[in-house]
Amino acid sequence: MAEVILIAAICCYTGITVLNILNSGVHGLGLAAAGACLTVLFALQILHSQPGARRAPARRRALTLGLQVLVTYLPLVAFEAQWGAMAGFLAGSLLLLLPPRPGWILYGLVGVSMLVPPVLGGRSVLDSAYLVQTTLLTGLVIFGLARLSDLVRVLHESRGELTRAAVTRERLRFARDLHDLLGYSLSAIQLKGELIHRLIAANPEMAKQEIEDVLAISRQSLADVRRVASGYRDLSLKEEIGSARSVLSAAEVETVTDVRIGSVSSPVDTVLATVLREAVTNVLRHSRATYCGITAVEEDGLMTLSISNDGVIEGYCDSSPHSGSGLGNLELRLRAVGGDLTVDRGSADAFRLVARAPAHGELLAGTDGPMEDEAAWMTV
Incomplete structure (x- = not known):
């Protein structure tokens, strides 16, 4: 569910940019170029939001981030503020792929860079502030949802590990208790059996007494096994x-x-x-x-x-x-x-x-x- 929500959010932000471009009256080759860039950005953001993306080789991360920088800033020349939402994807990717200190610094620089398009387009200061805030908010949303998805996956894996550990713990307890409880009893039964074998002919009465002891030990052994199986092992x-x-x-x-x-x-x-x-x-x-x-x-x-x-x-x-x-x-x-x-x-x-x-x-x-x-x- 967390992954579905993340993908839905990426689709929604991409859709907002599509609507902005269509509303700006772009046609023909410009629209096709915008569609190609959006497709690349969408694929890169899905890649960067995958669990464990930060553990990818540094060379690959540098390559994908560099490509995202190009398809984020180059279209700004043509589409200006209408393309601004895509800078939020870049801000989120920087937080996801880089160590915390450089990641947050570059995240802030991406937000500040969004002051430029409104100025070039002759827009007001309020529009500039709006675009900066939108970029930073988009980056936080993408970063937060991706981290949430990763943490949910880790939680499910940890739950499975805890379950397996509990099963192993019980198996080891059972093996340990069988060894400690029955080793003594079985040794005693073996010893008394050998003693009875020697006494049967020479002293039947003592042999009978030893047989009673063997029966008592065997009954105790059976009780021990039942205690082990039920988890009660008080001695x-x-x-x-x-x-x-x-x-x-x-x-x-x-x-x-x-x-x-x-x-x-x-x-x-x-x-x-x-x-x-x-x-x-x-x-x-x-x-x-x-x-x-x-x-x-x-x-x-x-x-x-x-x-x-x-x-x-x-x-x-x-x-x-x-x-x-x-x-x-x-x-x-x-x-x-x-x-x-x-x-x-x-x-x-x-x-x-x-x-x-x-x-x-x-x-x-x-x-x-x-x-x-x-x-x-x-x-x-």
């Missing part, structure tokens, strides 16, 4: 610590916990619970741990979660094509609530992960789990 750090003790115990990993948690905001509680899940998953998948220590302490409004273990396999690298990027995910999650993540390798087989966040932190504006490092999510 409890205390509950995750209890679950971690059970899973690590099944893996015959000695677990020592120190839990001193006060009031914690829901976003921080969820992020720290996710950190614990990923850390325990890494202990189970990437080490031969015999010991794991879990400390969750709140002091002076700062929540600190520390997970340490032994049994790290030196030089370990998961070669599976879907090994994930859990620590990168966790670092971005903590950054979203104003926290940070540190990793410390002690002795040759020791590993310690520490997550810190304000106890009452909230998600920072514009984050849902941050997106600064999309490449991290793409490996999930």
Whole structure:
């Protein structure tokens, strides 16, 4: 619609000039020459009003502007004031194609130059002022409508980009949450399945208890998937610590916990619970741990979660094509609530992960789990 209005305005100004020339009694070759010049000016103005015309090569802009200057001023010799409206097109083109400072200076000079035709034609000072004002107003209208058309186009393109960004954001959130929530659960199910396989013959009662644990974990996994799909992903750090003790115990990993948690905001509680899940998953998948220590302490409004273990396999690298990027995910999650993540390798087989966040932190504006490092999510 903005483009249609712009073209309509250019047509109307051209039509006014046509009526002025016809009213002046021009016939024959003079009328034909005026029609040719008007056609060229109309085409040039449409070209100069196109989106991105200012980004055209400087040589081309100089050529088209030079041609417009010729077909604007040369007919003034023959038609004088009747041709004056076309100077408004030139004024508008200067504003559209040149940088602001020279553009506005030349725009003003074009307006002042329109004092000459009325003087040559013996017209009054009022006619001169009228022609100057008309030229400047026409230039502003053309410039404003062209810029409006360009801004409307940019707005529509930006809206499309925002839509695509929102879709990408949701896709990355879904992939991240599936990795963080289900990686732990599936590792626990696999571990307990292997334990059940060993216990079936030797201790059926304990195997039955482990089967009940597997069913509970699988039900929780199903609930996690539903929460991810619906966007609700609240977790409890205390509950995750209890679950971690059970899973690590099944893996015959000695677990020592120190839990001193006060009031914690829901976003921080969820992020720290996710950190614990990923850390325990890494202990189970990437080490031969015999010991794991879990400390969750709140002091002076700062929540600190520390997970340490032994049994790290030196030089370990998961070669599976879907090994994930859990620590990168966790670092971005903590950054979203104003926290940070540190990793410390002690002795040759020791590993310690520490997550810190304000106890009452909230998600920072514009984050849902941050997106600064999309490449991290793409490996999930």
